Amino acid sequence: MIDLFAGCGGMTAGFVAAGDYRPVLAVEWDLHAAATYAANFGEDHVRWADITTVTDIPPADLIIGGPPCQGFSNLGSRDVDDPRNQLWKQYLRFVRGARPKVFVIENVDRFLSSPEFALLRAEARPGGLLDGYHLTPGLLLAADFGVPQRRKRAFVIGSRVGPIPLPAPTHSRDRWHGVRTVLEGLPEHPAHKTLPDSTVEILGHRVPGRFKSADLHLARTPTALSLERYRAIPPGGGRFDLPDHLLPRCWREKKTGTTDVMGRMRWDEPSLTIRTEFYKPEKGQYLHPQWEPGPHGHRVDRPITHLEAARLQTFPDTFEWCGTKIQVAKQIGNAVPPMLAEAIAHHLKPYLSATPTPAPAPCRLCG
Template sequence: MVFVDAFAGCGGLSLGLLQAGWRGLFAIEHDDFAFATLKANLVEGKGPHKFAWPKWLPKEPIGIQSLLSKHGQALEKLQGTVDLLVGGPPCQGFSSAGRRRHDDPRNKLFSSYLKLVKLLKPKVVLIENVRGFTSDFETGANYASKLRTALAVDYDVHDALLDLSAFGVPQRRTRYFVLATSRALGIKEPFEQLKQELPSFLRSIGLQAPISSKSAISDLETARNGTQDSRDTAGFIETKYKAPLTKYQKLMNAGVAHPTDLRLARHNDDITDRFRQIIELSHAEGRLNTSITDEVRAKFGLKKRALRVLDPDMPSPTITSMPDDLLHYSEPRTLTVRENARLQSFPDWFEFKGKYTTGGQLRRREVPRFTQVANAVPPLVARTIGEFLMKAMTAAKRKPSAAKRLQQAAEFRAHI
């Protein structure tokens, strides 16, 4: 079965579908850094999964509007060959983690997504977005409602808010999903079916939800591994790596001796000491995975409200694009890109490209590594949904249509 990924980012959703046995045709991503990661891992890299990629589409960043204007005829020729169109339009204007703006130009891209749906006519459409996508803005615009209405013309539309920690992702991350299925498939209540099959899927890969943050990243602690000079950035150090410890870590590591993206932030002594005290206070007060109190902020002269200390025994809070939003549960530092990637269920062979961070006005135009990880659909979630859809769509193909059943019934009655 064939899929196309629109708004692919660094490729988390694509990776999970490829792991589930789907055939990826191509992916659309306009950001240079995010596409560089996608290309290095899933297009031309040495990883175990790759897109087929058509000859008419250059292997370079492209926005969905440019794709439609430059390659409309080629897309039209694909009608009937694409089983699944996936992708979540950029969510920054909807996200409650920042300032939600109904007039954010990125919010309008989902109308282009709908044009792509009309052009390709896939059997199934899968969309993921932040839960804020379902909220009314001051103008009364509810994008989730508009999306469902538009898709309902040609599809049976199902939607759900899913806690992704139930999928074995070591992170409390609630996301909004839409599954629009061709009426000919006759798939009923897909999200309820998916939830029922989750335990058996997790057992098949040796996991049991929930997965704690310590179970996900304890093998990356500097106290256990030591440090060395960064392999990709002069003037930085990174965590050395020995070996995985837990079932989840072994699944993510899969024999990779030297994972990338282990560069540590350069905290001066004052900041390191401050982080150490905040971690100790948070443990003592039982305030883990939640924002530090006003009293703690006042004590250390902090303005930042989103700072939290990981609870080692629970899934992490939602990963954000700001690397200083989360502190390690025991080490006085922020997390590495690799640790965030583990909390998002990216395997260790998956390498991220581009800047580590960015700031100021560049945040609107660049998607550095921390942001790529934060914006991604966790591959483990995509893999689960991919396996479920393949099973459901295969069963639907074997099932005779309503018209065929009526014909068979008539033939049977005539025979008797």
């Protein structure tokens, strides 16, 4: 398989975990994300480069990847002329060059209603760049596949071996995993605030790393005002639970919208989407779920750590990381949850091989 816009390797991690998938090329332009990918899957097939400059395209049965989505995202400008939105055409160039049996594109949910997606569908018509491929688009919710996170993303499966539906959910709503499944038991008060002072040479460059999962359990130093705000917010609550004297002016004057900011998770429910700035409670529902009522209730008044975010994304604790704290956080938030990728990988096996395939592996969080 080929992984384009590979990031730190969330999709590759899931496909490799499913067995039978062997990466032959991964392309990523960000050095630290490419270094993380290489640290976990080897350097030999990694190209740290602008995808437009990569011309040696090996044959492959499968191409996976998510072109940058900022132009489509609710958090971005949604500018159809954003040059990042044109990178999906590079994805098609690799499909034309490698001629995979199947390809999988991942993007934010708004992608399916974008002009770029309409152009993508047009390329599957006779004479188009994707002539011969059948496209199946749709939305997948990570929680439906065992991920303790309500992360909804668009996926497009392209196939020249017959139509392939999107995978069916493996977890009904009453079997969703709450954040307890991956956060409970971790130290409530991290011992360190910085990553170890270590570097490693990968891809011909020296970068911070390799960091183990335990290295990512990092504390922050909130202000007294921030701590007072954190204490006031119960599980499932957010900025609307703050008394007036704790509200900044911008929130006091904005009575609607941004309902999840300064939010606290619930132990027995999936988290909301883990984004790249999960360590900032003002950016979303990122406060630790432990909170008991009363003046002496047991509370953990801090945002989740990098390790906790990685676990909510279902990265295994054996995964290794390269980069600064901010760079690693970006890698975590931008990744496809490996457990979701693994479910897709199992689903695709019968279509990629004529031999019988084993039943999907049991959910590792269910036991």
